[in-house]
Amino acid sequence: MSDHKLSTDCLHAGYVPGNGEPRNIPIVQSTTFRYATGEAMGALFDLEAEGYFYTRLQNPTSDRVAAKICALEGGTAAMLTSSGQAANFFAVFNIAGCGDHVISSASIYGGTFNLFAVTMKRMGIEFTFVDPDCTPEELEAAFRPNTKAVFGETIANPALTVLDIEKFARAAHSHGVPLIVDNTFPTPVNCRPFEWGADIVTHSTTKYMDGHANTVGGAIVDSGRFDWTAHAGKFPGLTTPDESYHGITYTEKFGLGGAYITKATAQLMRDLGATPAPMNAYLLNVGLETLPLRMARHCANAQAVAEHLEAHPKVAWVTYPGLPGDRYHARAMKYMPNGTCGVISFGVKGGREAASKFMAELELCSIATHVADAKTCVLHPASTTHRQMNDAELAAAGVSPDLVRLSVGIEDPADILADVDRALDKV
Ligand SMILES: *Cc1c(COP(=O)(O)O)cnc(C)c1O
Numbered sequence: 001m002s003d004h005k006l007s008t009d010c011l012h013a014g015y016v017p018g019n020g021e022p023r024n025i026p027i028v029q030s031t032t033f034r035y036a037t038g039e040a041m042g043a044l045f046d047l048e049a050e051g052y053f054y055t056r057l058q059n060p061t062s063d064r065v066a067a068k069i070c071a072l073e074g075g076t077a078a079m080l081t082s083s084g085q086a087a088n089f090f091a092v093f094n095i096a097g098c099g100d101h102v103i104s105s106a107s108i109y110g111g112t113f114n115l116f117a118v119t120m121k122r123m124g125i126e127f128t129f130v131d132p133d134c135t136p137e138e139l140e141a142a143f144r145p146n147t148k149a150v151f152g153e154t155i156a157n158p159a160l161t162v163l164d165i166e167k168f169a170r171a172a173h174s175h176g177v178p179l180i181v182d183n184t185f186p187t188p189v190n191c192r193p194f195e196w197g198a199d200i201v202t203h204s205t206t207k208y209m210d211g212h213a214n215t216v217g218g219a220i221v222d223s224g225r226f227d228w229t230a231h232a233g234k235f236p237g238l239t240t241p242d243e244s245y246h247g248i249t250y251t252e253k254f255g256l257g258g259a260y261i262t263k264a265t266a267q268l269m270r271d272l273g274a275t276p277a278p279m280n281a282y283l284l285n286v287g288l289e290t291l292p293l294r295m296a297r298h299c300a301n302a303q304a305v306a307e308h309l310e311a312h313p314k315v316a317w318v319t320y321p322g323l324p325g326d327r328y329h330a331r332a333m334k335y336m337p338n339g340t341c342g343v344i345s346f347g348v349k350g351g352r353e354a355a356s357k358f359m360a361e362l363e364l365c366s367i368a369t370h371v372a373d374a375k376t377c378v379l380h381p382a383s384t385t386h387r388q389m390n391d392a393e394l395a396a397a398g399v400s401p402d403l404v405r406l407s408v409g410i411e412d413p414a415d416i417l418a419d420v421d422r423a424l425d426k427v
Pocket residue numbers: 083084085086088109111112153156157182184185203204205206207216217218
């Protein structure tokens with residue numbers, strides 16, 4: 001790991017060019033890599049030697065970008081995936097299978113909720129969704145002997161619930177399981193969950209990390225601090241021989257720092273193939289270079305818009321952790337003292353219809369199923385991203401029918417405010 005500050009790592013970590021080599025991370029647009037002998041390649045297949053052989057498993061461009069994200073989060077190993085969905089799926093499936101149980105905060109991204117509650121349930125994994133603000137006793141009661149992980153989002157999309165990372169980490173660790181935190185919204189610029197006890201961090205890099213709405217992608221980072229061997233019976237996939245790799249045991253061969261990511265690459269990428277394109281990894285890296293500058297601007301703009309909306313007569317309510325009156329303000333100040341994210345949710349007086357009218361009247365801010373890129377965009381989750389949920393599930397996820405999610409971009413704040421005001425006037 002480098003001892004540089006985060007904004008320096010955003011530019012330099014993960015790739016140090018040698019003499020006469022390209023300054024930018026090169027795009028290695030090749031499926032395959034050449035070897036002189038069959039034996040040399042065989043050693044790669046056995047995980048006996050390090051090197052590239054097929055881009056479905058690993059690619060130098062992607063690995064260098066993963067190494068940068070690893071440095072930003074302060075982890076020991078990381079991998080890119082083709083999407084944030086794949087990252088969350090791999091992160092959980094790497095340690096939980098049929099017959100296992102996972103505890104998740106109920107306030108999470110709609111796509112992740114579906115993945116857990118429908119698709120992974122069909123694979124035989126049971127999820128218990130807990131209120132993120134439950135008492136330690138309530139959280140305790142959710143654990144079962146076959147619980148393998150606890151999951152939450154640092155700032156939930158779109159409810160903007162701020163996770164009490166320490167509470168969830170304490171509970172997970174007292175039951176010998178890791179805490180997995182999706183850190184998409186704050187990014188490591190504003191929060192590094194490992195510093196508060198999280199063990200695995202995931203990202204939809206599609207959002208602020210890429211930052212320009214160019215590429216869908218994901219990342220998984222391991223802190224290297226969770227001791228799988230201390231709870232070996234719970235994690236046989238990491239602590240007993242893998243017959244599909246000639247009997248290697250991941251924790252023995254790769255240590256606590258490397259076992260989890262090596263297993264996810266060797267087994268899940270090999271078999272499921274959610275591999276990012278080298279070109280996409282390259283574009284993600286371009287975004288990462290300016291991440292600290294953009295996050296500061298997103299947060300400053302969102303703070304200005306949130307304060308403005310809060311004082312507006314046509315606005316019923318505003319949720320933004322940066323507002324002093326917000327339910328999660330104190331927790332946000334603890335975990336994210338320099339800012340949270342650029343996403344605000346609010347209700348237009350008049351409910352669902354007024355919200356639709358407001359959105360239709362916007363000109364600068366575009367309606368898009370996206371958040372967290374440079375250009376301001378707006379979405380109505382109840383009729384789009386969360387439409388799979390019934391009213392009770394919507395309520396548990398913190399999404400009311402009138403909720404408008406405004407992802408504040410890095411335009412001049414005066415122009416954003418003027419567009420919002422003009423649209424509100426028409427409602
Ligand atoms: C968007 C998002 C995801 C899913 O990521 P994709 O890149 O769209 O697959 C997961 N978690 C959070 C918090 C998100 O915002």
